[in-house]
Amino acid sequence: MGKIKSAIITTILVAAIVVLTLFAVISCTVPGSNGVKRYNSFISSIHLGGDLTGEAYTVLYPKGVITASDYTFGIPDDEDKREEYENKYEEHGGLYFEKDVIEEYGLDGLKAKLEADAKILSERFDEKGYSAYSVSVQDGYTIRISVPTNFTYAAYKQYDTSSRSTETAAISQTITALTYSGELSLRNSEKGNAAYDNILTPFQADITSYFRTIKKYSAGGNHAVKVNLTDSGRELFKNISNKVVDASEDKAIGFYVGDSQLLSLSVSSVISDKSFFITVNSAETAQDYAIILNSVAHGQTLSLGYDTDNMQIIYATAALGDYAALYLGGALLAILLAVIVYSFIRYKKLGFVNAIIMLMFALTIVVALLIIEIQLTVAGALTIVLGLALTCGSNFALFERVRKETKKGKTMQSAIKSGYKRMLTGILDLHILLVAASLIVALVCVGELAACGLIFFISSVASYVLYWFTRFMWYVLSSPARDKFKFCGFAREVLADE
Amino acid sequence: MNKFKLSSKFHILIIVSALVIAIGLAVGLTGQFVLNGYFNYGAEYADYKSVVVNYAYIDYGNEDEVREICDKAFDEAGVSYYTATYGATNGGGEFTFKFSEGTSTEKLTAAQKSIHTALTGENTSKLSAAFLHEVTTEAEGFKALTFCAIAVASVMALHFLYFAVRYRLAMAFAAILADVHNLAIYVSLLALTRIPVGSAAVTFGALTVLMTVIGTCFFFDKVRKNLKKEEFNKLGVNEQIDSCAVASATNVVIASVFVAVSAAVIFALLAISALSLTVILSPVVLAVISAVSTVYGTLFFTPAVYSRFKRIGDNFKANGKAAKKS
Numbered sequence: 001m002g003k004i005k006s007a008i009i010t011t012i013l014v015a016a017i018v019v020l021t022l023f024a025v026i027s028c029t030v031p032g033s034n035g036v037k038r039y040n041s042f043i044s045s046i047h048l049g050g051d052l053t054g055e056a057y058t059v060l061y062p063k064g065v066i067t068a069s070d071y072t073f074g075i076p077d078d079e080d081k082r083e084e085y086e087n088k089y090e091e092h093g094g095l096y097f098e099k100d101v102i103e104e105y106g107l108d109g110l111k112a113k114l115e116a117d118a119k120i121l122s123e124r125f126d127e128k129g130y131s132a133y134s135v136s137v138q139d140g141y142t143i144r145i146s147v148p149t150n151f152t153y154a155a156y157k158q159y160d161t162s163s164r165s166t167e168t169a170a171i172s173q174t175i176t177a178l179t180y181s182g183e184l185s186l187r188n189s190e191k192g193n194a195a196y197d198n199i200l201t202p203f204q205a206d207i208t209s210y211f212r213t214i215k216k217y218s219a220g221g222n223h224a225v226k227v228n229l230t231d232s233g234r235e236l237f238k239n240i241s242n243k244v245v246d247a248s249e250d251k252a253i254g255f256y257v258g259d260s261q262l263l264s265l266s267v268s269s270v271i272s273d274k275s276f277f278i279t280v281n282s283a284e285t286a287q288d289y290a291i292i293l294n295s296v297a298h299g300q301t302l303s304l305g306y307d308t309d310n311m312q313i314i315y316a317t318a319a320l321g322d323y324a325a326l327y328l329g330g331a332l333l334a335i336l337l338a339v340i341v342y343s344f345i346r347y348k349k350l351g352f353v354n355a356i357i358m359l360m361f362a363l364t365i366v367v368a369l370l371i372i373e374i375q376l377t378v379a380g381a382l383t384i385v386l387g388l389a390l391t392c393g394s395n396f397a398l399f400e401r402v403r404k405e406t407k408k409g410k411t412m413q414s415a416i417k418s419g420y421k422r423m424l425t426g427i428l429d430l431h432i433l434l435v436a437a438s439l440i441v442a443l444v445c446v447g448e449l450a451a452c453g454l455i456f457f458i459s460s461v462a463s464y465v466l467y468w469f470t471r472f473m474w475y476v477l478s479s480p481a482r483d484k485f486k487f488c489g490f491a492r493e494v495l496a497d498e
Numbered sequence: 499m500n501k502f503k504l505s506s507k508f509h510i511l512i513i514v515s516a517l518v519i520a521i522g523l524a525v526g527l528t529g530q531f532v533l534n535g536y537f538n539y540g541a542e543y544a545d546y547k548s549v550v551v552n553y554a555y556i557d558y559g560n561e562d563e564v565r566e567i568c569d570k571a572f573d574e575a576g577v578s579y580y581t582a583t584y585g586a587t588n589g590g591g592e593f594t595f596k597f598s599e600g601t602s603t604e605k606l607t608a609a610q611k612s613i614h615t616a617l618t619g620e621n622t623s624k625l626s627a628a629f630l631h632e633v634t635t636e637a638e639g640f641k642a643l644t645f646c647a648i649a650v651a652s653v654m655a656l657h658f659l660y661f662a663v664r665y666r667l668a669m670a671f672a673a674i675l676a677d678v679h680n681l682a683i684y685v686s687l688l689a690l691t692r693i694p695v696g697s698a699a700v701t702f703g704a705l706t707v708l709m710t711v712i713g714t715c716f717f718f719d720k721v722r723k724n725l726k727k728e729e730f731n732k733l734g735v736n737e738q739i740d741s742c743a744v745a746s747a748t749n750v751v752i753a754s755v756f757v758a759v760s761a762a763v764i765f766a767l768l769a770i771s772a773l774s775l776t777v778i779l780s781p782v783v784l785a786v787i788s789a790v791s792t793v794y795g796t797l798f799f800t801p802a803v804y805s806r807f808k809r810i811g812d813n814f815k816a817n818g819k820a821a822k823k824s
Contacts (some may be wrong), residue, residue, distance in 0.1 A: 054583060069552065069627055094629055126641060132697065136545075136635040144633060204531055215574055314585035314592055321771035331764040377702040378764065385760040386705060389753050390712070397716075425718035433711055437653040441704065444649035447642055448697055449704065453649075458706070 001479035009476050010381040019361050023365050027154065038153040043329060045163075046369045049131045049377030049448065050148030052325040053156040054318040056171045057146035058180060062114065063305040064101035065141055071096040094140050111140045112410040113303045118143050120300045124178045127291045131375045131448040143306075145175060148377060149315055153325045155316075170284050172456065174315055177288040181302040182258020183207065186240065190247040200253065210236050211297035213339060216290040221287040224277040225263060225293065234274055241271040257296050258305075262289050320378075328381055335385060336362055339392050347399055348489035349481070353473045354395050357466050361391045364462045366454070372458075375453050387459025390434065394467045398423050403490050412484035420471060431464040506736055508802040515679060515799055522686020529689065534600075540694030540780075543639040547597045547632055549579075549610050552615060552624035554590040561591050567616045568593060568628075575609035577601055580776060589625065602606045606630055639696070646700050650707050654678065657711055665718050669810040672804035680710045680795035687787045698781045702788040705757065709788070713750040713796030720746045721804075735809050743801040750796050754789040761785035 022235050027044050030037040061067070064073070071089060076082050089096040092107065105113060115137055122135040131148050138144045143452055154160035184207050185199045192198030199209060210233030217226040229237060244253055244267045255278075263278045266296040281284045295301075318324045339358055344351035365384055402419035406412065438460055441453030481487040526536040534544070549572075553564045572578065572595070579595040586592075597606060601673055610630040617626035656676045661670035682750045686700060720742040724730040730738060762782050769778035 054585070057585075061524075068629075069625070073625075126701045132637055136633045138631045139635050142630075181662040234815040312588060314587060316583035316585035316592075316594065319583055319772070320580040320768050321773065324768055324771045327767040328764060331767040334763060378768065379697060381764060382701060382705065382757070384762055385759055385764070386708065389760075392756075393712075393749060393753050396752075413608045422723070426715065426723075429719065430712060431662070431666055433657065433715060434708070435710060436656055436660075437708060440652045440656065441649045444652060445645045446641070449642060449646050449649070449700065452701065452704070 001476065002111065003480040006476050006479040013356065013473075017321045017356065017363070020363050021359065026348065026361060027159065030267075038159060040152070040160050042366050042370050044154040045152045046366070047152055047373055047375045048325055049375050049380070049451075050318075051132070051320055051378050052144075052318050052328060053149050053153070054316045055132075055146040056149050056175075056313050057144060058175055058316050059138060060143040060145065060208070060306040060308070060311070061095075062101070062110065062141070063307055064098035066096050068094055068096065074467045082304065092141070095141055096141065101486040106345055108263065110196070110304075114143065117302045117304055120295065120302060121145065121179065124147070124291050124295050124298065126446070127288070127294075128174065128178075128370075129446065129450070131377055131451055135449075143436050145179075147171060147174070148375065153279050156325070168313075173285065174288050175311070175313060176261070176308055179306055180260055180292055181259040181261070181295075181305045182256075182260075182296075183301050184296040185256045187254040187256055187261075188240075188244050188252065189250045191240075191243040191250075200243070201236065203298060205236075208297060208299045209233070211294075214290050214294040214297055216283070216286040218283050218286065222279065223281070223283045225286050225287050225290045226275060227276050227293075228275045234272070237276075239270045241267045241269075245270060249342050250365075255293060257292060262293065268341055307401070309414060328378065332381060332384065335388065339388065343392075346396075348487065348491065349477070350399065350474070350488040353470060353477055354392070354399075356473055357395060357470050358388070358392065360469070361388060361459075361466055364466075365459065368458045368462075369455070374454055375448075376455075377451065379448050379452050380455050381454045384459065387456060389457065390430075391466055392464040393429055394463060395431075397427075397471055398467070398470065399488070402488070406485065406490050412478070412488070416474065422494075427464070427467060431460055434460040436463075504799040508806060511799050511802045515683065518690075519682050519686045524687045525692075526686075526689035529692070537688055537695040537699075538692040539639075540699070541644035542765070543635075543643075543695065545598065545599045545632070545634045547601055547603070547606055547630065549595045549597070549606060549613070549628060549630055551593040551613055551617070551628045552587065552590065552626060554594075556589075558590070559618070559658045561593070562593070563628075564593065564617070568595065568613050571609045571612040571616070574612065575605045577605045577609060603630075603632075603804040633726055642697070643700060646704060650681065650704060653707055653711070657714075659713075661718065665722055668804065668807040668809070669718045669721070672800055672807050673718065675803055676714050676795055677707055677710050680706055680791045680801055683795060684787060684791040687791065688784075691783065693780050693783050693787070699784055702761075702781075705787045707790050709737070709754055709757065710796055712753055713746070713792060714800065716746040716749045717742060717796065717800065718804075735805050735812070739801045739805040739808065743797060746798055751793055754792045758785040758789035 006234035024042040027034050027041040028039055030039050041185065048143055066089075068091075071091075074085065076085055076379060088098055090099050090102060091097075097107075098109075101110065115459045118135050118137050123145065125133050125135055125147065128147070134145070134146045136144045149156070149171065152160060152163055155167060157239065158164060185197065186201055186207075187198040188200050189198050191431035192200045203211075210230060212228040212230050212233070214228070215226045231387040240253065244251055251267050253267060254261045255265065265276070265278050265282070321327070336358060339357040340351070342351075343354035343358075347354065365387070368374070374380070398419060401423050403417050405419050405422075408415075410418065435457060438453050438456035442450050442457055443453070444450075478484050478487045527537070530536045550570075551564060551568055553561075558564050564581075565584075577597060579597050581596045582589060582711040583594050585594075607630055610628045613628040616626060654674055657677055658670045658674040661673045665673075681703065682702055688695060693699065721739070724738065724742060730741075733741070762778075762785060765781045765785075769775060
């Protein structure tokens with residue numbers, strides 16, 4: 001390759017990397033927008049885990065149970081009403097219980113019901129696939145739920161308010177939807193039993209026997225809740241849809257959990273299939289409704305009612321500090337720089353090839369995290385480091401192999417060729433195994449580890465592709481060099497007969 | 499050929515590994531019946547106590563002022579929290595300080611009362627308050643651990659099958675033994691050191707297995723390629739294996755040390771961010787344990803074991819050939 005060709009290719013590539021790096025790293029206000037619009041870099045738009053941007057939590061109080069603060073706040077000024085108010089409540093461990101509630105369940109009974117509800121809630125939140133979440137019983141009589149905020153760094157620091165409000169709305173919707181109490185019922189205001197909350201199903205019918213599964217379904221930008229019916233469910237829906245289709249105005253089957261309507265299925269003809277879809281406006285909504293409906297359709301109903309109207313969701317700071325994400329980014333950058341510096345020291349100008357590959361690897365990971373919306377946690381960052389070690393290790397192993405080949409008296413071109421040939425099976429086997437292993441981890445594990453598996457899958461694929469790209473870059477960058485051995489920091493072995 | 503005579507130290511390595519695993523098992527079992535479990539389960543797996551401090555903006559405009567009051571009260575009571583978080587509420591802010599389950603309730607009550615008194619002093623709206631909670635978790639961490647165990651077992655099975663197909667059966671047995679051995683050493687050292695087990699410990703466990711896969715790939719690739727050389731085949735089994743172990747040592751050691759050092763850098767910076775030394779301590783120890791398990795298992799134990807497997811395999815082949823001839 002000629003010098004000019006090499007210079008052009010190198011310039012284009014380096015320019016592309018520099019531009020992409022600038023977009024990836026620098027956030028700024030958009031010029032001309034009077035400081036109103038802001039460009040958020042790729043890095044600051046990556047979704048982060050609870051360890052880096054904190055958790056959103058709320059405490060669920062069973063109906064009839066309030067905090068000491070709420071109790072104090074609610075004391076009426078009127079003397080008579082105050083006495084009545086005070087007589088209504090009984091204090092236990094910092095909480096105030098309506099006496100009716102204690103009479104109905106007893107303190108131990110309430111505790112047992114609450115513990116059972118916490119288990120059901122834990123299973124429902126588990127279905128969300130959060131990187132980390134917790135459902136815990138607090139002081140025996142309340143349930144504390146915490147989920148990761150899924151904020152990007154820009155949203156966390158409130159630079160990107162629109163992304164922040166999207167996430168907070170999603171969290172609020174999820175917590176509200178998954179904490180619905182009561183049984184599943186199908187209703188229609190015209191054809192349902194008016195004396196029985198307009199319920200369409202026969203009185204005393206076991207609704208759990210009608211549904212096989214209720215799942216989220218997304219395809220081509222459309223989102224729906226997919227309801228799979230059992231044989232008896234199919235029969236039931238044939239009957240009730242037959243009735244609803246004849247209704248004059250309300251031609252829909254309402255899916256209710258307790259007294260809250262979640263979904264409405266418009267009926268234009270008799271439903272006789274074993275499954276049907278109810279479209280919703282987002283993937284998040286589809287998932288939330290599918291989880292709660294599937295849970296209640298299989299008898300997993302909460303036995304207590306919870307006051308979700310006054311529920312306060314608190315977005316806490318990260319336990320690792322307010323700037324944990326920034327420090328983590330700094331650490332990853334320091335590791336990347338250390339690798340690049342070491343490459344230059346060990347392999348002289350060949351280090352530049354490795355530096356380009358390392359930067360390309362870093363950009364690939366950043367773009368992948370951004371596009372696939374993988375939630376990055378500290379464990380995820382460690383997985384990226386392992387990916388970096390794999391990419392860098394493959395290149396260093398190759399460089400050493402080529403160095404050995406040159407010691408046999410081969411030319412640089414021949415040494416590179418035989419170096420790649422000798423490394424081919426080893427590197428291929430390593431990458432095939434790691435790609436398969438990371439896929440297993442991504443598919444089998446849940447939460448944070450599944451995300452780590454996905455990150456390592458991307459890292460392994462990127463590592464193998466970049467391993468071959470190294471050869472191209474080596475060729476391009478070393479072409480103008482007169483002494484190709486010196487370029488690589490290798491000492492040329494002079495054979496006795498030369 | 500080299501002074502790295504691992505294969506002949508097979509018995510010593512077996513004894514060392516067995517000792518570490520046995521001691522880990524003994525400490526773990528003692529912990530299971532006497533202390534808080536086989537491992538010292540960390541925050542994600544254990545119940546905890548918390549002090550929640552609510553304050554009103556009309557009383558305290560700055561959360562740092564409240565944080566100072568709380569820190570002072572905890573210092574005086576002689577208790578220390580493992581995490582502190584802050585979140586804005588409708589009319590003010592809320593601090594949550596988490597303490598391990600074993601923290602004295604009396605001391606925590608004293609601290610909570612002291613904070614409460616300080617916050618609801620004269621000239622305040624009385625809307626601020628401090629509460630002590632006992633929190634029982636639903637052990638979501640254990641679900642993640644179960645799925646991780648299934649994934650790790652599947653990866654080991656894949657490792658064995660791939661090596662059996664692409665390499666040799668003796669290598670496949672040595673590879674799966676390396677996975678099991680390294681993970682056992684890691685788990686034993688976890689039980690032995692009583693490091694708090696949380697998601698970081700699980701992640702490092704998975705990393706140990708992946709690092710072992712990488713290490714065995716380098717080592718057995720070297721063996722596989724060298725076996726094609728006539729000169730190499732003339733050497734004794736021990737010499738063959740030892741020379742390959744030496745040749746692949748750099749890759750294995752550098753990869754493990756690089757990951758461990760990187761983890762140390764990451765957690766050192768996170769410790770600065772969290773202003774807490776405890777943040778760095780356990781993960782760095784975990785990184786070291788993971789690196790030690792990988793390097794020891796892959797570089798020392800595996801070659802020694804493989805030399806025995808190879809000898810058995812070679813004998814089996816030779817006997818088969820002899821039987822055919824006769």
